Amino acid sequence: MTAPVYDVVVIGGGIVGAACAAECSAEGLRVAIVEAKMIGGGATAAGMGHLVVMDDSEAQFALTRYSQLLWEDVREELPGEVEYDACGTIWVAADEEEMGEVERKQRFYSERGVAVEVLDARALAEAEPNLRAGLVGGLRVAGDSVIYPPCAAQFFVDRALQRGAALFVGKAVQEITLDGVRLRDGSVISAGVIVNAAGSWSPSLTAGVDVKKRKGHLVITDRYPQFLRHQLVELGYLKSAHSLTADSVAFNIQPRRTGQLLIGSSRQYEVNDTTVETGILSRMLSRAIEYLPGLGKLSSLRAWTGFRAATPDKLPLIGPAVAQPRLYLATGHEGLGITTSLGTAKLLVDQIVNRTPKIDVAPYLPSRVPAHG
Amino acid sequence: MAETVRLVINGVEVTMPAGSMVSAAIMKTGTSVFRRSVTGEPRGPLCGMGLCFECRVTIDGEAHCRSCQTVCHDGMDVRTDE
Numbered sequence: 001m002t003a004p005v006y007d008v009v010v011i012g013g014g015i016v017g018a019a020c021a022a023e024c025s026a027e028g029l030r031v032a033i034v035e036a037k038m039i040g041g042g043a044t045a046a047g048m049g050h051l052v053v054m055d056d057s058e059a060q061f062a063l064t065r066y067s068q069l070l071w072e073d074v075r076e077e078l079p080g081e082v083e084y085d086a087c088g089t090i091w092v093a094a095d096e097e098e099m100g101e102v103e104r105k106q107r108f109y110s111e112r113g114v115a116v117e118v119l120d121a122r123a124l125a126e127a128e129p130n131l132r133a134g135l136v137g138g139l140r141v142a143g144d145s146v147i148y149p150p151c152a153a154q155f156f157v158d159r160a161l162q163r164g165a166a167l168f169v170g171k172a173v174q175e176i177t178l179d180g181v182r183l184r185d186g187s188v189i190s191a192g193v194i195v196n197a198a199g200s201w202s203p204s205l206t207a208g209v210d211v212k213k214r215k216g217h218l219v220i221t222d223r224y225p226q227f228l229r230h231q232l233v234e235l236g237y238l239k240s241a242h243s244l245t246a247d248s249v250a251f252n253i254q255p256r257r258t259g260q261l262l263i264g265s266s267r268q269y270e271v272n273d274t275t276v277e278t279g280i281l282s283r284m285l286s287r288a289i290e291y292l293p294g295l296g297k298l299s300s301l302r303a304w305t306g307f308r309a310a311t312p313d314k315l316p317l318i319g320p321a322v323a324q325p326r327l328y329l330a331t332g333h334e335g336l337g338i339t340t341s342l343g344t345a346k347l348l349v350d351q352i353v354n355r356t357p358k359i360d361v362a363p364y365l366p367s368r369v370p371a372h373g
Numbered sequence: 374m375a376e377t378v379r380l381v382i383n384g385v386e387v388t389m390p391a392g393s394m395v396s397a398a399i400m401k402t403g404t405s406v407f408r409r410s411v412t413g414e415p416r417g418p419l420c421g422m423g424l425c426f427e428c429r430v431t432i433d434g435e436a437h438c439r440s441c442q443t444v445c446h447d448g449m450d451v452r453t454d455e
């Protein structure tokens with residue numbers, strides 16, 4: 001048997017694959033990256049680049065927080081086109097029930113060392129003058145930020161290349177084999193470890209990976225630099241977005257460094273085509289205008305869709321595939337993969353080189369999913 | 374008798390024949406930079422017929438109005454990018 005050419009072959013040049021490749025090469029491993037289309041052109045190009053600490057579960061918190069601190073470590077090195085903006089998040093409460101959620105979040109984050117600030121109605125209006133009157137308050141999370149994800153993916157790929165990685169762009173993996181990957185053109189890349197980081201395409205390469213597409217719509221406006229200061233997310237989100245079956249929309253808007261406004265968000269299951277659907281798009285925009293009435297007068301430039309790679313428990317799959325120990329999964333990042341890409345890369349490499357990770361990996365191990373092949 | 378309208382462009386009053394387009398009024402002030410691209414490059418009218426969006430200016434506080442498609446009114450306040 002001949003020795004493999006690479007220590008690691010990473011399938012997928014989205015933000016997750018890119019971060020994993022950079023981390024593996026930093027470890028001194030010989031890395032190959034295989035990307036079927038273009039770097040950062042999948043969900044990474046479609047989504048919002050909100051780097052956000054979340055609190056749906058302890059495991060989700062641990063990974064988002066760990067990742068956010070890693071983003072802070074790297075932020076000085078990010079090139080200008082990554083458009084890192086430490087704008088912070090405000091979770092907006094429209095009624096007393098949602099204000100109760102603000103208080104719960106405030107306790108949750110404070111107890112875990114994340115700086116947050118409760119805003120009353122007046123403080124909220126001062127922070128974001130274009131919000132409608134009558135909102136009850138909000139929670140500001142100053143440490144959250146925003147980036148432009150495709151350029152971040154390119155940055156991490158470049159880092160891997162500087163450390164000697166090989167890049168195969170425009171080459172699709174046809175099949176994962178026991179000792180590497182076979183490309184659609186028939187050639188073979190041999191590697192000791194294979195990483196499936198193909199996002200929502202990952203199940204097509206590894207049978208049994210329980211990742212489903214969850215469609216989202218986004219709209220970007222022209223440049224209105226004074227209109228918005230923070231990423232705003234409604235807390236009504238809790239009532240709508242967590243539904244696992246019905247289509248939902250929620251108010252979620254992001255100020256870009258260019259002055260543009262990126263408006264989300266919608267969630268749809270069992271829809272696999274990329275068509276922009278006017279019905280759900282107009283519901284999404286109406287929701288945004290309910291919160292920011294002035295938005296209705298601004299001009300939008302473009303609407304598009306993307307797919308989140310959703311797992312049943314909303315946590316990513318990071319670690320060895322059950323049926324094939326040298327095959328690792330780094331997928332299923334749902335609506336948080338930009339944020340959690342960096343933590344994912346660390347946890348992946350720690351497992352590959354057999355080192356104890358900084359946070360417990362158990363909640364993200366593919367073996368936790370019973371149906372996994 | 375030709376009717377005229379007066380508008381203010383970047384703080385300077387301009388008199389135009391009624392029915393003129395805002396783009397023409399801006400040209401009359403000697404300004405060729407209507408707006409700046411995202412990287413700060415100068416931009417001005419290209420097509421003159423509402424298609425290219427290069428002639429956008431702020432009119433009465435509303436950003437990104439196509440000046441080649443907007444008729445001048447009395448008292449209109451027009452701002453171009455610096």
Ligand SMILES: Cc1cc2nc3c(=O)[nH]c(=O)nc-3n(C[C@H](O)[C@H](O)[C@H](O)COP(=O)(O)OP(=O)(O)OC[C@H]3O[C@@H](n4cnc5c(N)ncnc54)[C@H](O)[C@@H]3O)c2cc1C
Nearest residue numbers: 012014016036042043044047050173199216336337338339
């Ligand atoms: C509407 C929307 C909003 C979002 N907002 C946010 C947000 O604000 N914050 C956040 O953190 N996350 C957000 N996300 C989630 C985030 O975009 C994703 O989790 C993240 O981009 C996933 O990255 P990835 O590298 O796993 O997948 P992708 O970017 O999809 O990359 C997978 C890559 O694999 C390649 N590939 C597929 N099959 C093969 C093959 N056979 N061979 C070779 N290559 C292959 C594809 O071409 C692709 O480039 C959002 C997602 C959506 C859809």
Ligand code: FES
Nearest residue numbers: 421423425426441
């Ligand atoms: S000059 Fe082209 S749109 Fe006005």
